[in-house]
Amino acid sequence: MQIAQNLAPKMNPASNQLKSPIFLLGSHKSGTSLLRSLLDSHSELFAAPMEMHFFKCMGYWVDYRLQRSWPHDLSIEEKYTALINSIESRNKNKNPYSDSVLPDACDLDLFRSCLESSNPKTNTELFIAYVNSLYYSLTGKTLDCNIRLVEKSVENAEYAPLLSHMFSDSKFIHIIRNPYSTIVALRKSKTKSCYPYLGGMAQSLHNSYYNLHKNQLFIKNYLVIRYEDLLTSTQEVMQQIADFLNIKFSESLIQPTLLGKPWGGNSSSNQAFQKISLSPLHTWKENITDLEIQLVNKMLLPAVQEFGYPTLSASRSLLMPAPQEPWFNYAKNRSFLRLMGQSALESS
Known part of the structure; x- marks a missing residue:
């Protein structure tokens, strides 16, 4: 592919390796966005500010109903295109219920030039290039090799065993929420003008909990936390998470941010918050x-x-x-x- 030479960095940032990446797992409306926002400002971490949907972009079979996709055998050019289109769609996202609303946050030309110059041979190498290209497009800088990725995509629960194989030092945090509460929040986020069909939502929740049950049997570095505990005992839970991740606990871990700026949430009530709210426990x-x-x-x-x-x-x-x-x-x-x-x- 032709690379925009004036945009390509002197040292290709897409070639940087990933050190002990962290994957956040859970269904829609289970608290994954909140957990990511609490990890966002930590000096040792880079929290990808959107769901990257790597496996879907690579043509893998995704069963999670609200992100379902059939398997496709894609060429490297088609994979590049899928990743570029994913970032482009995020640049245009204005949905207040989305996990992140960052219009034009990514420099698409920087992302494309960095990704296309990566020359990956495997999907693991392409994932690494994707992360580094995303960081480069957001900041214009190369991702420090000592900074650890934090990434969440709902379908990652299905592919956690593969991620564990791709990155043997990876760690997983699966956040769960009262299923009764989750289906209400999910329904409210999907409701436009009438009460919706719930089948796809219920199937998605089933997929996430089933994979949680299975993943705990096979993956060593797998921590499960409850959303309700995160809300009521934020400091204690984040201390537990810091210990699990082997990072230093700091006050930033109890202040939700998005790319280092205060995060107002993606509540199904469409109301921003200044600090962690306890209202989801009851409403x-x-x-x-x-x-x-x-x-x-x-x-x-x-x-x-x-x-x-x-x-x-x-x-x-x-x-x-x-x-x-x-x-x-x-x-x-x-x-x-x-x-x-x-x-x-x-x-x-």
Whole structure:
């Protein structure tokens, strides 16, 4: 590929290796963005300010329903294009519920020139080039080889074993949240003008919790924390995380930032916060529907029980529609719930 010579750095930053990268795992609306923001300003870390979706860009089969993609055999040029398009779309992102809203934060020309000059031979080398090119496009500087990457993408829970193989010194932090609370937050973030179809959301949560269960069996450096504990005991949990990551604890670890600047959150209520808010611990209880309770009980009950969350019971007939639930979503939601109930019976 033709490289813009005036943009290519004297020492190609895409060639830098990654030292003990850190991968944050969890479903949408589980607290991964908050956790990343708490790690963002630490002097030893570079927290990628968006989900990089590397495996999706590389043509891997992604099962996570809200990022699902079929497998594709891509050429190196097609992989470059997918990564460049991913950064370009992030530059245009203005969705307030997104994990990061950074219009035009990346210099696309710098990213492209750095990536295309990397000459990777493997997907591991391309991942390294992707990280270094991202950092270069954000800062105009080369990523110091002693600075560790912090990266979160929802589909990484599926590919944690492969990431562990790619980077033998990598560490994983999987954050989980009360499934009842999570499905409410996820539904509210996806709701436009009416109550949505919940099937894809429920399947995505199931995928994340299933992979958590599996990953703990095979991956050594795998820490699981609860979102609720992070909110109520922030300093204690971040001290635990600092010890796990072998980094020095500092006050920056309890102040959420994005690229070093105060981060206002990506709450489903679309309200920015100045400090960590405890409202997510309670507000979901006022908004959860009986349909959501039933879906969690049929698909996520093992996670509810394993992590000490109280089991809820529906109080109304499921024949009653949820608030603002149109007939077509009503039919799809009840059909999905019936299917999940049948699957639960067959597996019991």
